[in-house]
Amino acid sequence: METRRVRLVKKGAEAELWFGYWLGLPSIFKVRREKPYRPAELDRWVRVRRTVTEARLLHEAYLAGLAVPSLYHVDLDKTMIVMEYVEGPTAKELVEGGYKDLEWLFREMGRGIGLLHSRRVVHGDLTTSNVIMRGSKLYFIDFGLGDKNARLEDMGVDLHLFLRALENTHYDVASRAFEWAMEGYAEVVGESQAKAVREKVREIRMRGRHVMERRKRKPFPV
Ligand SMILES: Nc1ncnc2c1ncn2[C@@H]1O[C@H](COP(=O)(O)OP(=O)(O)O)[C@@H](O)[C@H]1O
Numbered sequence: 001m002e003t004r005r006v007r008l009v010k011k012g013a014e015a016e017l018w019f020g021y022w023l024g025l026p027s028i029f030k031v032r033r034e035k036p037y038r039p040a041e042l043d044r045w046v047r048v049r050r051t052v053t054e055a056r057l058l059h060e061a062y063l064a065g066l067a068v069p070s071l072y073h074v075d076l077d078k079t080m081i082v083m084e085y086v087e088g089p090t091a092k093e094l095v096e097g098g099y100k101d102l103e104w105l106f107r108e109m110g111r112g113i114g115l116l117h118s119r120r121v122v123h124g125d126l127t128t129s130n131v132i133m134r135g136s137k138l139y140f141i142d143f144g145l146g147d148k149n150a151r152l153e154d155m156g157v158d159l160h161l162f163l164r165a166l167e168n169t170h171y172d173v174a175s176r177a178f179e180w181a182m183e184g185y186a187e188v189v190g191e192s193q194a195k196a197v198r199e200k201v202r203e204i205r206m207r208g209r210h211v212m213e214r215r216k217r218k219p220f221p222v
């Protein structure tokens with residue numbers, strides 16, 4: 001049974017992603033590489049921490065009822081995880097390719113986020129690149145920046161970052177997409193919880209605005 005990396009799929013800011021085979025299974029090898037500009041010890045600590053977090057939260061997300069790639073292997077020396085290869089377009093590719101049922105896509109994404117938050121887990125990097133559609137299921141990936149034991153504030157931040165990512169990547173559909181996602185979210189967490197988290201999102205956005213306003217008045221704050 002073969003175990004080998006076959007081709008580099010993506011070289012991101014943080015990790016290299018390889019397609020290959022793990023004991024014969026089509027897999028993704030996610031390797032967090034050294035960052036030469038970070039002090040070596042800190043760098044190693046960051047990479048190990050994110051690798052461990054990603055492995056743990058893949059499991060938490062599975063327990064929450066989300067579709068996630070199966071985890072095949074964790075190697076902390078190489079700061080690498082090996083997981084199931086999920087074949088299909090990312091949500092980003094779907095939106096950019098003119099996918100027709102955006103309402104379903106974002107509602108379903110919102111339901112997934114709701115399941116996660118119901119278990120008090122935050123994703124930490126909710127973007128349309130971190131969701132893959134296989135068949136009629138959405139798979140969530142890239143949990144390295146997530147956290148457990150999340151509070152309301154953390155969930156607000158999670159959704160605030162999601163909204164900001166939508167505005168940056170899919171400007172024309174961002175606000176509709178977010179509304180659909182929040183409807184799916186509310187179906188899972190309930191109306192009152194959804195309202196409380198939305199209130200947080202509003203609050204966090206306002207804080208951001210105040211900072212921007214201050215920066216405008218005083219371009220070089222000390
Ligand atoms: N398990 C997987 N199956 C298929 N494709 C994957 C898988 N994991 C990652 N990818 C692809 O690689 C890209 C980057 O992976 P990701 O884990 O999000 O790393 P990054 O931290 O660089 O964003 C994803 O957007 C997706 O296209």
Ligand SMILES: [Mg+2]
Binds near residue numbers: 129130142
């Ligand atoms: Mg990603």
